[in-house]
Amino acid sequence: MGVAHTEAEQAERFRLLAREQLPRLYGIARKLVGREAEDAVQDCLLKAFQKLGQLNDESAAPAWLASILVNCCRDRGRNKGRRPEELNFEDVEEFSLYRKIAYEDPFPYSDSLHLDFLEEFTAEDVRSVLMRLAELYRVPLVLVYMEGFLVREVAEILEAPVGTVLARLHRGRKLFEKQMWSYAADHGLLREAAR
Amino acid sequence: MISCSEAVRQLWEYLDGLVGELEHASIEAHLARCRRCCGELEFAKELRGTLERASEVDVPDAVLRRLTQTLEDLEP
CATH class of the missing domain: 1.10.1740 (Rna Polymerase Sigma Factor; Chain: A)
Structure with missing residues (x-):
């Protein structure tokens, strides 16, 4: 030093x-x-x-x-021997939280359905959703979208090629969207009465 | 013109400036004509904002004290 x-x-x-x-x-x-x-x-x-x-x-x-x-x-x-969960990547790739919310219409009287969905989540809820993801995907998502690291910097930290980080970010975002919906369903955030 | 599913698949990369010139132009052309994908784009921005806002974490005083003590206890 x-x-x-x-x-x-x-x-x-x-x-x-x-x-x-x-x-x-x-x-x-x-x-x-x-x-x-x-x-x-x-x-x-x-x-x-x-x-x-x-x-x-x-x-x-x-x-x-x-x-x-x-x-x-x-x-x-x-x-701790945590392993990424088995995933059907085709399902994940096709998933769109935007469309899911529009299709399921959890708040029928809302005129800002998608924003209302997001507003149900506290910061702690969002962090809990992230904890549902395998570390492989959680790390690049947190570093890029919450800590402001560049993809190149994340690649250096993880000692992985930039292309690998980009692929994990892509899949991680899809998984995050999917888990946002599951978390909302599991925690009663979709019930009109909860609002 | 690219399909909705192709456009949606690349929306976050588009927002992050990580798509090439050609892809960028294709997505822009698609967005200019597709209202639903514009909705997807706005939602992707909101979702990124939700992640950003959840990044602030308070450190409990007791944790900060213990970590500071760890530093004090380090010996060369």
Whole structure:
């Protein structure tokens, strides 16, 4: 790590950099591993501290920490032996939440049906929907659409080709739409009486 | 002209600026004539907004204290 000289100075510099990033890191982890977020951030801090010598440019610290965190979150998923659910990709590919809402018409007296559907979801509901997706799809969706990473940056973090990330994003969006509907049905968000 | 299902399949990529020039022009031409796909496009924008708005997460004070303590306890 750049200008700090002694190990103690480097450690102190790291503490300062990492402390500033704690809310952001926790936010990312919450969306990737839910209730295990705190543990994932702990893993990340320990791992980052061990790899401190790899950080040559302090301005890159936020992206570097996020990258380590994402991989700690993925490790947690792998260690638990979570596997992507079996999917019929043809069904997923053809699914359109927009059409599903129009066809099912859950709020017959609404003149802004699609917006009313989305308004039923709290931020916590949306994060719960994301947690229903396999990690393979959840990670790029969260990083691109919630954290503002570029596809190229996500590819670097995941050490995957850009085309692979794009394909996962595409399928992830479809799965997200499908799970939004299932979640709404499972949690009573489609009942007129619930509104 | 591309079909509705082709246009819908590429709508998010279109919004993200990830389609090539040809695909972009095909989608624009389709949207200019298809009201339903315009509805799909507006909904895709709203759905992205819903994701963005759900990104804010508050860190509980106790969690922040424990994580800060972890940093304090790190030793070279």
